[in-house]
Amino acid sequence: MNAQPIADNLFTDDNMTALVGARNKQTGHISFPLPLTPNDNIEPIALATRGTVWTYTVQRFPPKSPYLGPADPETFKPYVVAYVSLPGQTMVEARLTGVEPGDVKIGMEVELTAIPLNPDDPVEEQRMIHAFKPV
Template sequence: MSAQPIADNLFTEDMSALVGARNRETGHIFFPLPLTPDDNIEPIRLASRGTVWTYTVQRFPPKAPYAGPTDPEKFKPYAVAYVSLPGQTMVETRLTGVDVDDVKIGMEVELTAIPLDPDTPPEEQKLIHAFKPVQGE
């Protein structure tokens, strides 16, 4: 068994996009999908590229129910951002592939999947969504 997403309905089947929701009455788009089917929503594919709207740096292990690495000696700071997906919504996400000191508001980023705890054996890993800087095209 290989790594699996941390939650159902997080990614499209091919993991190339996140699954958001659109309210059928208002057209409002949000992420993640609601937990109940009574919200009058339809699942939609979200854009896989966006821009960093704002961010902060997590410099110490979060408290429970955090399921990632918690050993303060091994913990590595990471950036958490709101990424604006054009014409859709904002997604709270981890940033990867960039030093926390190099993150900039407005930087272009694209979706990827990363292990929640890279020290977990591959067959037990849970994948989370993250965004990484768009490299030169």
């Protein structure tokens, strides 16, 4: 079994090339993620794969349960969590990868990628999450 998304309906396809958002059929408002419960007023929409960092913070200690990633305080590596603005659509909260916390800038251009929630898990057990990396 290859690595799989952490949740159904997170990505548009098995290659994890775009996120699935939700568009309100009446108002046109776009949000993320797609609700788990079906709703006649909501339709799935593929979100843009590029955006800009609107704001961010650095997670410097392991989150509390139900966090499923690496949680050993001795080996935990801080990571960046950002709100990424997808122009004309919505904002997505996600990790940033491929950039050190001190190098992140508000307004920097980023693109969608998928990363393992816990890189220490065997490949066949890895659950993939959405993230953004610098362009």
